[in-house]
Every structure is written in structure tokens, then in C-alpha cells.
Amino acid sequence: MPTTTDRSQVSLLRRDRKLRPDWLLLGAYVALSAFGLLMIYTASAPRLEALDVSPTREVEQQAAFVLIGFMAFGVVSLIKVATIRPWVSAIYLGSVVTLILVLSPLGSSVKGAQRWMQLGPIRFQPSEIAKLAVILALAALLSAAARPMRWDRVMRAVALVAVPAVLIFRQPDLGTMLAFGFIAGIMVFVAGATWRQMAALTVAGVIGTVALFQVGQIKEYQITRLTAFLDPVTDVLGAQYNQFQSQVAIGTGGLFGKGLFNGTQTNLRFVPEQSSDFIFTAVGEQLGFVGSLLVLVLFGIVIWRVLVSAANATDRFGQLIATGVAALLAFHVFVNVGMTIRLMPVTGLPLPFMSSGGTVFVMMSVALGLAHSIWMRRSALPGERSAQV
Amino acid sequence: MTGTWRLAGVGIVLAVMLGALGLRLWTIQVTETDEYNAEAERNLIRVVPTPAPRGDVFDRNGELLAGTRASLAVVVDMGLLEDDFEEDLAGRLSAFLDQPASEILDRFERANSGAQIILAEDLTERQALVLFEHREDFPGVAVIPQPIRDYPGGELAAQVLGYIGKPSEADLERPGVKGTDVVGKAGIERFYDDQLRGTEGVIKYQVDAGRSVLQRLGEQESTPGDNLILTIDSGIQAQLQESLEAGLSLARDLEMAQRGEALAKENGSIASRLFLAREALQLEAERAALEAEAAAADPDEADTVTDEDSVAVDSVVEIDEGEVLGSLYPGLPIDDEGVCVPVQRVEVGVANRTLLSGIDERTMRLEAVVTDRSRRIAVVDIDGERFEVEEGDSFATTLRAIAITDDGIVASHSDAWCPVRAVGVVEDPNDGSIIAMASYPSFDPSAFVSGLTQREWESLGTINAFTNFAVQGQYAPASTFKAVSYVLALEEEIYPLDRPVGDRVLGDGGSEAAPPGDEDAEVPPGDEEGEVPSDDEGADEVEAPATPAPSDEELQPLTSDTDLYNCTGSLRFQFSDGSSQVYRDWKRNGHGPLDLHGALQASCDLYFWEISLRIWNERSDETGINNEDLWQEWARSFGFGTETGIDLPFEKPGLIPDRQWFREEQRKDTGRVRATGPWVGGDLMNAIVGQGAVLVTPLQLGNGFSAMLNGGTLWKPRVLSETVDQDGNVVSENPKTVMETIDIDPATTRALRRDFQQVVNGPIGTARDAFVGFGPGVATVGGKTGTAEIIKAEEDVQEVDTAWFIGVAPVLSPDYVVTVVVERGGSGGRVAAPVARQVLQYILNGEGAVTPIQAGADMD
Incomplete structure (x- = not known):
């Protein structure tokens, strides 16, 4: 082919030239993070003030995480995803081991669930790391899949997700477990699963979830009995009460909201966890429908740009990673916002880039960084996409 | 590539998800925002x-x-x-x-x-x-x-007053009572x-x-x-409580003296030594007082006294204070001041091993506490003999193990003879108002507010300090009940048979009571025939071999209350089975000739027994023509046998026994009556002098007496006078309620008042001694004594007396009826009357006129 050399030279040149950020994605990412900080401040300041503590204490802490997250995003953006590929198995296995460790006495318990891991001064949530590890592992597995996908590969994908999912379920963290299922489904679909395979996976997923739920009911009931003693917040009634209060708060926001710092419901502490899981409530109450929509639009932009990155990825590995990241973000947004308006049950899934919390912010930033890296190394020509498998 | 449409599909799915969120937000924040605002308002208010x-x-x-x-x-x-x-x-x-x-x-x-x-x-x-x-x-x-x-x-x-506390389950069912409230638990x-x-x-x-x-x-x-606003008068109430306390100490002192004297004659036991030491101290004090007196008066007399006393003092063995805490053996449980206590708590520990010494110097040691299949058993050594004691066991005769811990035994030690309690009520007979009401030992209701310790609660609980015995205590009224028979005698004109010579033999007339064919099982075999026709209208004139032949010409009833009956001191009662029992008056050699008035004043048992026998012999049948329950009806008309209806909780009804009750008890096998045999004349004889099964509460007795003394009006006693609001306006008055108007001849009431006056003031009055030195107004004081003999069946015929006195003032137009009972106190004249005396002194002559308590004569 006479044009081959040309093309590769051109692509090389262009690749260097096109190592440029996706400004739209960056803008939405930074906007969401800043918006998150503002909301954390409005939600936490009055309470902290009442306690005679610096009102900026919580927001300062989060700002530090945001900075770390930004740096992580930048660094990951510069790494070519293909270079990660040899490490994927190690990352996956490491993640599984950490998940096992967190269930051991090494893990620490907060609000009835054992989700934290302490490593020296750093405390993190292995389940958050696991999400990323599973996306990478799935991408690696599925990128080598034949088209149409063979059943054995589907089964291997299921097994790959099932191990950490079950471990996480035991923590118990139903939200994260379901997130795994959703992400895996999307990735398998994009990787080329047949409709029949998708249907079988869906059925198996539903049955599996229900079955686990049945088993889990008993387990959760026992855990609740035990943990309600230590912390009444975990009881079901309390969670439902909180959710209802959140819905009321958002409802009172109206079209334009009550204005910053005027969120009586959030500020009067009717809504719990208002700077972490229920940060969206603060948005809805203080900034109304307009503010809520703005946040959804920003997330829409981020997810759209990540999907576009997937579409423009130069290899299937990258494409699947970006797909997984898009699914991850969308699921978190849907479940979290859905929870605050009683569309979804209460789970511990935070709102990406906005909820306070270090592990989650950094992890989401890394995920977004991967997608961004793929975008920055997108193919120049449509025909080149995914061709070099 | 093929993946693109799939990615587009994913994009659509994710977009739909975000869209759903947007739609839901629109509904909540724009369409339904008003509803949420209303909900938020409700949220913010806390009541x-x-x-x-x-x-x-x-x-x-x-x-x-x-x-x-x-x-x-x-x-x-x-x-x-x-x-x-x-x-x-x-x-x-x-x-x-x-x-x-x-x-x-x-x-x-x-x-x-x-x-x-x-x-x-x-x-x-x-x-x-x-x-x-x-x-x-x-x-x-x-x-x-x-x-x-x-x-x-x-x-x-x-x-x-009672006390307050956290509501019980039952309290919570009352309207308006919440778990966080405090509610009244007792009393007002x-x-x-x-x-x-x-x-x-x-x-x-x-x-x-x-x-x-x-x-x-x-x-x-x-x-x-x-x-x-209560009808209680604090002054009289305080005096009543003080006098009750004094009366109980007096009773305990007398009891100690009585028993101690007997014990002192025994070997040099610790108890006798202690008793003698106490005696010596008292004599010492008396001697010192006398010497001081004698120094000013006649020196010769003072010397004699000293000589006599020195004998007693010499025989005393010195003992250290606190050496003896009590005794484990029947006879003399004492506290560290040497006074008997009815109930005490004894802790027997492993650590100190030797605990208390008995009066005969036997000793008890706790050897060990062993656990056998979750039961704890204490091994106790008493005088070298080993006993195993479990929780609930009685041991060492007077101890009962309440709990056995690893460290030892906690036991209650009860003294069945020690005077346990004094109860008093002062009532206005003109309207049923309760002027004072108390039982001692008592408690301070404030203690419930600050919280009692377990120990305090237990110790007050074992002596029932929280219980209002004036309405909850049921006692045999004894001779005070002769007043009921007295009124009956006058109203029904029933007097003893005038054959008062010698050891009388009377028949068990109505023992065969069941009509033929009716519940034959209750009738002892052989009793069907040959009985005395109990009623004078028994026309069949059956020959009655067991019947004492009342053939004597003189066997005519006394025709008037002033005719004399000769009380000889004893009376033989012949049962239908041929056996007989001799009934003896409390005064062994009798009172001699006396009429109804004298019989009441001197509290002659025989006179009233004769009345009961006449009722029994002449009326006992079940035909309904003749009312055998004449006495019961009179007793019930004065409110006995039913609650008075006073505005205080937990009131007890007392008991007026009759044939029907007797049968019922037998059928239910309650153990309160003989297991076999019918209701007999002896039962009525017992009842008529307030013994046997008769039970009254102190309030009932005072209230019944009020009705007899006020001319026949039975009031519903009341403690509350009126309810007022915070500004002092009367919300409601507690009405004075007449329960029954009893038809009594005014002459009967007058006679009763006069005879009551004579009980205190007359030459043969049983309370005369107790009222010597009363001060001005003693002539306006009347009363009636009573001594109930409680035979403790489980012991060797040991009797424990309940002492009663009912005082009245002014006796000819009564305004105060003072009822006093000392449980296990001894005789009414000796112990109860002195208590009432102090209260009456206070009422009539004021606080300064109250003289120190002293024992009266040991009379019924």
C-alpha cells in the first residue's frame, strides 16, 4: 500500500500536534469540582460555626483533595493507556486482595459498614479503587474478544466482575456492587456481545441480584441489629427519614432556589451527610431547578465527552476503558441524584467531583484522566479507529 | 467500525438516565414545590x-x-x-x-x-x-x-398522703398518663x-x-x-403519731420486761445478762432520782430503796456495748439498744465465720457456700451440727434465708412476739371527717422523690411502713365489739338467762343446722337426731339427751338491762358430740354480779356469751322465720364487713362471719376454718366478743363506734374536705355522705355514752388506771378497751395480743372518736389506752397537758 508510510508519518505528526486537552471536558470537570466545593462550604459552614470551629474546615480539607485529584488527572492524562495494560492483572489482583483485607480486622468500620482501609496516615476506600481496577481488567479482557463474542469470554468477564462484587457485597455496599454490574454490562455490550448474550447477562444479573438480596436481607438485618447499637444512623427508618427530608429540601428549592446559605432544611440539619452523599440536596434547595439542571448538564457534558473519547479511541482497550468510565460516572450520578429525590433507594454512592471525600474524588479524577488521555491520543482519521488491535 | 453504533446506543441510555433525573426534578421543584414548602413548615416546629x-x-x-x-x-x-x-x-x-x-x-x-x-x-x-x-x-x-x-x-x-412514683402498667391505661409522668402510688x-x-x-x-x-x-x-384541703388536723395528727410511737416503745419495753424476767432466771445467758444490765441502768437512774428527792425529804426512806436495789445491781454481769447484736433463738431478738424488733435483717458471712450468739450461748457458723447445679447451698454449723440451707429455707428456728450469695446468707429474723405496730384514727363522729390517721412505723414520702436505696426500701418494706394499716390492716376487734352486742341487747331486749350460779353447762344447740337432704356431707354422722331444738319455736319437742336440762325454775331471762347477772368467771359449753369446753372470762375468778352496764364497763365476757347463747338457742335455724344472723345484721348495720368507702385506696372490708361464710370457707378449703363440722354456737360466742374470725380495720371500728355514739348515723368517712383551684376558689366539695341511718333508741345511745364514760371514770372501768392523772376534763372522756388473743397455732400455744382502745370526747356529745390499736401490744387497758389518753389530753387540754406515757392496768 503506497499510502501506508504517508499515513503513519502523518498520524505521528498529528499525534504530537494533537496532544491537546479536551477543553470542554476540562471546563465541565473543573466547574463541577468548584461547584462542589462551594456547596460543601454552604452546607457545612453554619454547622461548623455553631460548633465554634472554623467554618471553612471541611471545605479546606476537600479543596486539598481536589488539588490532588487535579494533579492525578493531569498525570494520568499524559500516560498512554496502552502502557498500563501489562499492569492490569497486578492492579486487579491487588485490588481484590485489598477488598479481602478490608473485611478482615484490618479494615475499619464507619457507620456500620466496613469500607475503609488504613495505610499509615492514608485512609481510603478499597471499593472505590476496585471500580477502576475492574474497568481496566474488563477492558483488557474484552479488547481481545472475537466478534461476535464467544460465550466463554462472556463467562470470564462475569467471573472477573463477580469476585470483587461479592467481596464488596459483604462489606456491605450494595450500591457499588450494582455499579459493577451496570459498568460490566455496558462494557460487554460495547465490546460486541450478541443480543442473546446481553439478554442472558441481564437475566442472570437480575436473578443474581435478587438472590443476593435474599441472602443479604438476613445478613443485613443482623448487621443492622448490631450496628444500630453503635450508630443509630444505619437503621432503615433513619435512612428513609433522611431521604424524605432531602426530597422536601429539594422541593422547597423551587425554580430558582432559596439562595446560597438560605437552605433552611440543609442548614437546619434536617438533611444528614449534606456535604457528602446528599450534596445534591444542597444544590437543589439553594439553587433550585435551574441550579440542579446546570449540574446535570455539566455531568452530561462530561459523560458525552468521555463517550466521544471512546468513539475516537485508537484501540479497543482504550475504547473500552473510556466506555467503562462513562458508565461509571453516569451510574453514580443517576443513583446519587436519584437517591436525593427518592427515585432510587439509599445507597452510599457519592456524586462524582462534588461529594466531599478524598478517595472518590481522586479515583474519579484518575478515571476521567484515563478517558482524557485516550482523547488526547485519538486517531486522526475515522478509519484508523480501533484498527490496531 | 461496528462499535460506533453500540457507543451511540450507550450514549442514548445514559442520556435517558440523566433526562429522567431532570424530569423528576422538574416535578418536585416546579410543579409540586408548594406541597414541599408546607411539609417543611411542619418539620420545623416541635411541640x-x-x-x-x-x-x-x-x-x-x-x-x-x-x-x-x-x-x-x-x-x-x-x-x-x-x-x-x-x-x-x-x-x-x-x-x-x-x-x-x-x-x-x-x-x-x-x-x-x-x-x-x-x-x-x-x-x-x-x-x-x-x-x-x-x-x-x-x-x-x-x-x-x-x-x-x-x-x-x-x-x-x-x-x-401516700407517695408518688413512675406509672405502672395499670396507671398507663388511665387517660392522660404518659410514661414520663409521675403519678400517685398510694394514699391521697x-x-x-x-x-x-x-x-x-x-x-x-x-x-x-x-x-x-x-x-x-x-x-x-x-x-x-x-x-x-383535707379534714386532717396537723396538730392532732402529729400528737397521734408521737403517741403511737411512744405506745409502741412502751409495749416493747413491757414485752421485754415480761420475757426478760423469765429469761433472767435461766443460766447466765447473754440475753439475760443484757436484760439485767438494762434493768440495772434503769434502777440506777431511778435510784439517783429518788436519792435526789430523798435528800430533800425523808432520809430514812431513801436508804431503804437503795438497799433493795443494790441486790439487783450486784447480780449484773458487765457486758460491753455492742457485744451482742441479737439472738438466733426464740425468746429474745434484740437490737443494739436492747429493745426487741419485730423483723430484722441478719447477714451471715463466710468471712467472719462466727456471727451471732444465741441466748443459750450456742453459736452458729457459716462453714461454706457451695454451688450444686446452679443452686447455692450454705453449709451452716449450729452447735456442732451441720445444716444445709437453701434460699427460702427456715433455719435456726427464727431465721429465713432471703438470699444466698457467694459471701454468705442474708436472712430475715422475725420475732413473733415483739410488738410490731401501732395504728390510730381520730374521727369526727358528727360527719365522718378523719381528723388524724397514722400507723407507726412510718416513712418520709420525700424519700421517694430523691430515690430510696435498695436497702432503705427493703428495710421499710419488711416492716410494711408504706402501708396505711388504718384502712388496710384487719384485726380482731376483741372486747371493743361488745359495744355492738350491747346495742343489740338493749334494742332487741335480749339479756342473759338468770341462772348465774356455778359452772354452767349449756348445749351446743344449733350445731345441726343443715336441713334434711341438703348437703348431708357436711353433717357429722350421728348428729341428725337428738339435737336440741335450737329455736324456741321448735314445736316437735324432741327429747334432747345432750341438752343441759334447763328445767330450773329460775332459768328465766333477765328482763331488764339493770337486772344483775352473776359472773363466775367460767362457763362450760357442751358440744353435741358430748364433749365440752370450758370458756373462761379474761378475769379468771369472775366479775361477780353485774348488769349490762357493768358488763360493758368491766368488759365481762360471760355476760355477752350468755347473750350469744340466747340468740343461738332461740333463733338458730335456717327456716328464715327466726333470724339466726341477728348479731351479724347488727354488726353489718354499723358498717362492719364491708369497706367504709373512705377516699383512700386499698381499703379492706374486714369480716363478719356467719354460717354461710363458714360453709363457703370449708367448701373452698381455705384453711381459715375447721376442716369438718358445722358452724356452732361456740363460733358465735367467739364472734360476739370480737374474737374468732371477726376482722375489722381500725377505721371501720372508729366509724362504727361513731355511728353508735351519734345516735345511729353511719357516715362515709372522708379525708378530703374540698378541692380548690390555685386562686383558692372552691372547685368541688367532698360531700358528707350518710351511708345508713340505723334506728336506735336515743336512750340506748345515752346509755352507751354513759357506760363509756364509766369505762374510764368508773370504779370497775377497764381503762380507769390508764387515765389516772389525765388532768382536767377526764370526766368528759369515755372509751372501751379490747384485747384480742391471737393464738399462734404453729407455736406452743403462745398468745400474741392485739391491744385496742377507743376513746371518745366529749363523751356525752362526742366530737372525737380516737381509735388505737397496738399490734401484738398486750392488753388494751395497759398499752392502747395510754396512747389514746395522750391524744385526748392534747385534744381537750392542749399540747402542754400531755403527760408522759405510762402503762395502764393489764385489763381487757
Whole structure:
């Protein structure tokens, strides 16, 4: 082919030239993070003030995480995803081991669930790391899949997700477990699963979830009995009460909201966890429908740009990673916002880039960084996409 | 590539998800926002109930008996408490309130996140000030005002007032009672709880989810409970309580003297040594007093006294104080002051091994406590013999193991002979108002407010200090009940048969009571025939071999109450089975000739037994033509056998026995009556002198006497006079209620009053001795003594007497009826009358006229 050399030279040149950020994605990412900080401040300041503590204490802490997250995003953006590929198995296995460790006495318990891991001064949530590890592992597995996908590969994908999912379920963290299922489904679909395979996976997923739920009911009931003693917040009634209060708060926001710092419901502490899981409530109450929509639009932009990155990825590995990241973000947004308006049950899934919390912010930033890296190394020509498998 | 459409599909799915969120937000925030605003409003308001101050209780002169005083309590608002600060705060509060920090932390953790918990009540002013000044060190801690029930008189009228406490299950079913309330548990506090409690108010606050108060929005004030004005007179009440206490000590002293004398004759036991030591101390004191007196008067007499006493003093063995704590053997349980106590708690420990010494110097040691299949068994060595004691076992004759711990035995030690209690009631016979009512030992109701320790509760509980024995105690009324028969005799004109010579033999006339064919099982075989026709209208004239032949010409009834009957001191009663029993008067050699009036004044048993026998012989049948229950009807008409209906809780009905009751008890096999055999004349004989199965409460007796003395009006006794609101306006009056108007000839009432006067003032009166030196007005005092002999079946015929006295003043137009009973006290004339005497001295002549208590004559 006479044009081959040309093309590769051109692509090389262009690749260097096109190592440029996706400004739209960056803008939405930074906007969401800043918006998150503002909301954390409005939600936490009055309470902290009442306690005679610096009102900026919580927001300062989060700002530090945001900075770390930004740096992580930048660094990951510069790494070519293909270079990660040899490490994927190690990352996956490491993640599984950490998940096992967190269930051991090494893990620490907060609000009835054992989700934290302490490593020296750093405390993190292995389940958050696991999400990323599973996306990478799935991408690696599925990128080598034949088209149409063979059943054995589907089964291997299921097994790959099932191990950490079950471990996480035991923590118990139903939200994260379901997130795994959703992400895996999307990735398998994009990787080329047949409709029949998708249907079988869906059925198996539903049955599996229900079955686990049945088993889990008993387990959760026992855990609740035990943990309600230590912390009444975990009881079901309390969670439902909180959710209802959140819905009321958002409802009172109206079209334009009550204005910053005027969120009586959030500020009067009717809504719990208002700077972490229920940060969206603060948005809805203080900034109304307009503010809520703005946040959804920003997330829409981020997810759209990540999907576009997937579409423009130069290899299937990258494409699947970006797909997984898009699914991850969308699921978190849907479940979290859905929870605050009683569309979804209460789970511990935070709102990406906005909820306070270090592990989650950094992890989401890394995920977004991967997608961004793929975008920055997108193919120049449509025909080149995914061709070099 | 193929993947692109799939990615587009994913894009659509994710877009739909975000779209769904947007739609839902539109509904909530734009379409339905008003509803959420309304819901939010409701959220912010918290309604806090404010307790209503409990109404005060006053006596008839306006003296405060139960009130409410302000106090301060420490409250922790969990909503304001940060999780990580709990431990610090618990530590600080622990030091400040003197409670263990772990306990405080425990309460924090058990409390709901929004709850307020009361950590300490009734703070001292100093404590409150410290908390107030260091508010910043105690975030979430508040000092709030809290009303506290106060009984300024302490033990004054304690059992009448009752006490308050947390509501029981039953209390909670009453309308308006919540678990956090305090309700009356006994006495007036219980009976009039609804009036006293008032209606609680509410305060509306704006709050946050942590239930922290942000702003006070409004208040609906509570309505305090109504005040009660009682018919009680504090002065008389105080005197009654003081006299009851004195009377009980007197009874105990007499008991000690009596038993000690017997014991002292035995070997040199510790008890006898102790007794003699006590005697010596008393004699010493008396001698000193006499010497002082003699120095001023005749020196010769003083010498004689000294000589006599020195003999007794020489025989005393010195013992160290505290050497003896008590005795484990029947005879003489004593406290460290050498006075007997009815019930005491004894702890037998492993550590000290030797515990108490018995009167015969046997010793008891606890060898060990062993556990056998979760049961604890204490191995006790008594005089070298080994016994195994389990919980609930009786051992060492007078001990009962309440609990066995690893360390030893906790046992109750009861003395069946020690005078246990004194009860008194003062009633106005003109309207049934209770002027004073008490039983001793008593308690201080304030103790319930600050909380009793387990030990205090137990020790007060074992002596039943909380019980109002005036309405809850049931006793045999003994000779006081002769007044009922007295009225019956006069009204029905039934007097003894005039054959008062020698050892009379009378028949068990009506023992065969069941009509033929009716419940034959109850009729002892062989009794069907040959019985005395019990009623004088028994026309069949059956020959009655067992019947004493009343053939004597002189066997005519006395025709008037002034005809003399010769009391010889004993009377033989012939049962239908041929056996007989001799009934003896409390005065062994009899009272000699006396009429009805003399019989009442001297409390002659025989006279009234004769009356009962006439009722029995002439009326006993079940045909209904003749009423064999004549005496029971008279007794019931004066309110005996049923509750008086007084406005106090837990009142007991007492008991007036009759044939029907007797059968019922037999059928149910309650063990209160003979297992076999019918209701016999002897039962009526017992009943008519207030013995046997007859039971009355002290209140009942006083109230029944009031009816006899006021001409036949049976009042419903009352403690509450009227209910007034906080401004002093009368809300309601407690009406004076007539329960029954008994048709009595005014002459009967006059005679009764006169004879009562003679009981105290007459030459043969049983209370004469007790009222010597009464002071002015003794002539206006009347009364009746009573001594109930309780035979303790399980012991070797040991009798424990209940001492009664009913005093009346002014006797010819009574305003006060004073009822006194000393449980196990001895005779009425000796112990109960002196108590009533003091109360009457107070009533008639004022506080200064009350003379020290001293024993009266040992008369029925």
C-alpha cells in the first residue's frame, strides 16, 4: 500500500500536534469540582460555626483533595493507556486482595459498614479503587474478544466482575456492587456481545441480584441489629427519614432556589451527610431547578465527552476503558441524584467531583484522566479507529 | 467500525438516565414545590409538653402537707452533642456529678440522637452555679427547672398522703398518663391523682433535625393541678403519731420486761445478762432520782430503796456495748439498744465465720457456700451440727434465708412476739371527717422523690411502713365489739338467762343446722337426731339427751338491762358430740354480779356469751322465720364487713362471719376454718366478743363506734374536705355522705355514752388506771378497751395480743372518736389506752397537758 508510510508519518505528526486537552471536558470537570466545593462550604459552614470551629474546615480539607485529584488527572492524562495494560492483572489482583483485607480486622468500620482501609496516615476506600481496577481488567479482557463474542469470554468477564462484587457485597455496599454490574454490562455490550448474550447477562444479573438480596436481607438485618447499637444512623427508618427530608429540601428549592446559605432544611440539619452523599440536596434547595439542571448538564457534558473519547479511541482497550468510565460516572450520578429525590433507594454512592471525600474524588479524577488521555491520543482519521488491535 | 453504533446506543441510555433525573426534578421543584414548602413548615416546629405542677395538699387549718418546690436538673441534649466529644463530656460530668463516666457514656449511647436525657436532679445551688459559669466546657448540657414534690412535715400523715412514683402498667391505661409522668402510688396522692396532676401545657419551638431548639414560637401554659384541703388536723395528727410511737416503745419495753424476767432466771445467758444490765441502768437512774428527792425529804426512806436495789445491781454481769447484736433463738431478738424488733435483717458471712450468739450461748457458723447445679447451698454449723440451707429455707428456728450469695446468707429474723405496730384514727363522729390517721412505723414520702436505696426500701418494706394499716390492716376487734352486742341487747331486749350460779353447762344447740337432704356431707354422722331444738319455736319437742336440762325454775331471762347477772368467771359449753369446753372470762375468778352496764364497763365476757347463747338457742335455724344472723345484721348495720368507702385506696372490708361464710370457707378449703363440722354456737360466742374470725380495720371500728355514739348515723368517712383551684376558689366539695341511718333508741345511745364514760371514770372501768392523772376534763372522756388473743397455732400455744382502745370526747356529745390499736401490744387497758389518753389530753387540754406515757392496768 503506497499510502501506508504517508499515513503513519502523518498520524505521528498529528499525534504530537494533537496532544491537546479536551477543553470542554476540562471546563465541565473543573466547574463541577468548584461547584462542589462551594456547596460543601454552604452546607457545612453554619454547622461548623455553631460548633465554634472554623467554618471553612471541611471545605479546606476537600479543596486539598481536589488539588490532588487535579494533579492525578493531569498525570494520568499524559500516560498512554496502552502502557498500563501489562499492569492490569497486578492492579486487579491487588485490588481484590485489598477488598479481602478490608473485611478482615484490618479494615475499619464507619457507620456500620466496613469500607475503609488504613495505610499509615492514608485512609481510603478499597471499593472505590476496585471500580477502576475492574474497568481496566474488563477492558483488557474484552479488547481481545472475537466478534461476535464467544460465550466463554462472556463467562470470564462475569467471573472477573463477580469476585470483587461479592467481596464488596459483604462489606456491605450494595450500591457499588450494582455499579459493577451496570459498568460490566455496558462494557460487554460495547465490546460486541450478541443480543442473546446481553439478554442472558441481564437475566442472570437480575436473578443474581435478587438472590443476593435474599441472602443479604438476613445478613443485613443482623448487621443492622448490631450496628444500630453503635450508630443509630444505619437503621432503615433513619435512612428513609433522611431521604424524605432531602426530597422536601429539594422541593422547597423551587425554580430558582432559596439562595446560597438560605437552605433552611440543609442548614437546619434536617438533611444528614449534606456535604457528602446528599450534596445534591444542597444544590437543589439553594439553587433550585435551574441550579440542579446546570449540574446535570455539566455531568452530561462530561459523560458525552468521555463517550466521544471512546468513539475516537485508537484501540479497543482504550475504547473500552473510556466506555467503562462513562458508565461509571453516569451510574453514580443517576443513583446519587436519584437517591436525593427518592427515585432510587439509599445507597452510599457519592456524586462524582462534588461529594466531599478524598478517595472518590481522586479515583474519579484518575478515571476521567484515563478517558482524557485516550482523547488526547485519538486517531486522526475515522478509519484508523480501533484498527490496531 | 461496528462499535460506533453500540457507543451511540450507550450514549442514548445514559442520556435517558440523566433526562429522567431532570424530569423528576422538574416535578418536585416546579410543579409540586408548594406541597414541599408546607411539609417543611411542619418539620420545623416541635411541640414540647410542659409538666403541670402537681396540686398542693393542705390540712384543715391550711397547713401545707404536700407541696411542690422548684429545683434544678441537668439535661443533656443529644442533638447538640458531637460524637467525638461524648467521651470528654462524660468525663467532665462524671467528676462534677459524682457518677461513673462509663455509666454516663452508656446513657449517651443508648439515647436517640435527638433525645434529651436527665442526668441529675435536684442540684444544689452551688452545682448549678458551677455549670452556669462554665457553660463553654459543657456543650449540649443545660440546667433546667424541675418541680419536685415536697412533704414539709416529713413523716406527718405519710400513709394518708401516700407517695408518688413512675406509672405502672395499670396507671398507663388511665387517660392522660404518659410514661414520663409521675403519678400517685398510694394514699391521697393516688386516690386524687387526677385532680392533683393538672393538665400539661405545650411550648412550640422551631427546631432542626437534631431537635436543637432555635427559637421559641409560643406557649400554651400548663394548668396546675387542684389543691386539696383535707379534714386532717396537723396538730392532732402529729400528737397521734408521737403517741403511737411512744405506745409502741412502751409495749416493747413491757414485752421485754415480761420475757426478760423469765429469761433472767435461766443460766447466765447473754440475753439475760443484757436484760439485767438494762434493768440495772434503769434502777440506777431511778435510784439517783429518788436519792435526789430523798435528800430533800425523808432520809430514812431513801436508804431503804437503795438497799433493795443494790441486790439487783450486784447480780449484773458487765457486758460491753455492742457485744451482742441479737439472738438466733426464740425468746429474745434484740437490737443494739436492747429493745426487741419485730423483723430484722441478719447477714451471715463466710468471712467472719462466727456471727451471732444465741441466748443459750450456742453459736452458729457459716462453714461454706457451695454451688450444686446452679443452686447455692450454705453449709451452716449450729452447735456442732451441720445444716444445709437453701434460699427460702427456715433455719435456726427464727431465721429465713432471703438470699444466698457467694459471701454468705442474708436472712430475715422475725420475732413473733415483739410488738410490731401501732395504728390510730381520730374521727369526727358528727360527719365522718378523719381528723388524724397514722400507723407507726412510718416513712418520709420525700424519700421517694430523691430515690430510696435498695436497702432503705427493703428495710421499710419488711416492716410494711408504706402501708396505711388504718384502712388496710384487719384485726380482731376483741372486747371493743361488745359495744355492738350491747346495742343489740338493749334494742332487741335480749339479756342473759338468770341462772348465774356455778359452772354452767349449756348445749351446743344449733350445731345441726343443715336441713334434711341438703348437703348431708357436711353433717357429722350421728348428729341428725337428738339435737336440741335450737329455736324456741321448735314445736316437735324432741327429747334432747345432750341438752343441759334447763328445767330450773329460775332459768328465766333477765328482763331488764339493770337486772344483775352473776359472773363466775367460767362457763362450760357442751358440744353435741358430748364433749365440752370450758370458756373462761379474761378475769379468771369472775366479775361477780353485774348488769349490762357493768358488763360493758368491766368488759365481762360471760355476760355477752350468755347473750350469744340466747340468740343461738332461740333463733338458730335456717327456716328464715327466726333470724339466726341477728348479731351479724347488727354488726353489718354499723358498717362492719364491708369497706367504709373512705377516699383512700386499698381499703379492706374486714369480716363478719356467719354460717354461710363458714360453709363457703370449708367448701373452698381455705384453711381459715375447721376442716369438718358445722358452724356452732361456740363460733358465735367467739364472734360476739370480737374474737374468732371477726376482722375489722381500725377505721371501720372508729366509724362504727361513731355511728353508735351519734345516735345511729353511719357516715362515709372522708379525708378530703374540698378541692380548690390555685386562686383558692372552691372547685368541688367532698360531700358528707350518710351511708345508713340505723334506728336506735336515743336512750340506748345515752346509755352507751354513759357506760363509756364509766369505762374510764368508773370504779370497775377497764381503762380507769390508764387515765389516772389525765388532768382536767377526764370526766368528759369515755372509751372501751379490747384485747384480742391471737393464738399462734404453729407455736406452743403462745398468745400474741392485739391491744385496742377507743376513746371518745366529749363523751356525752362526742366530737372525737380516737381509735388505737397496738399490734401484738398486750392488753388494751395497759398499752392502747395510754396512747389514746395522750391524744385526748392534747385534744381537750392542749399540747402542754400531755403527760408522759405510762402503762395502764393489764385489763381487757
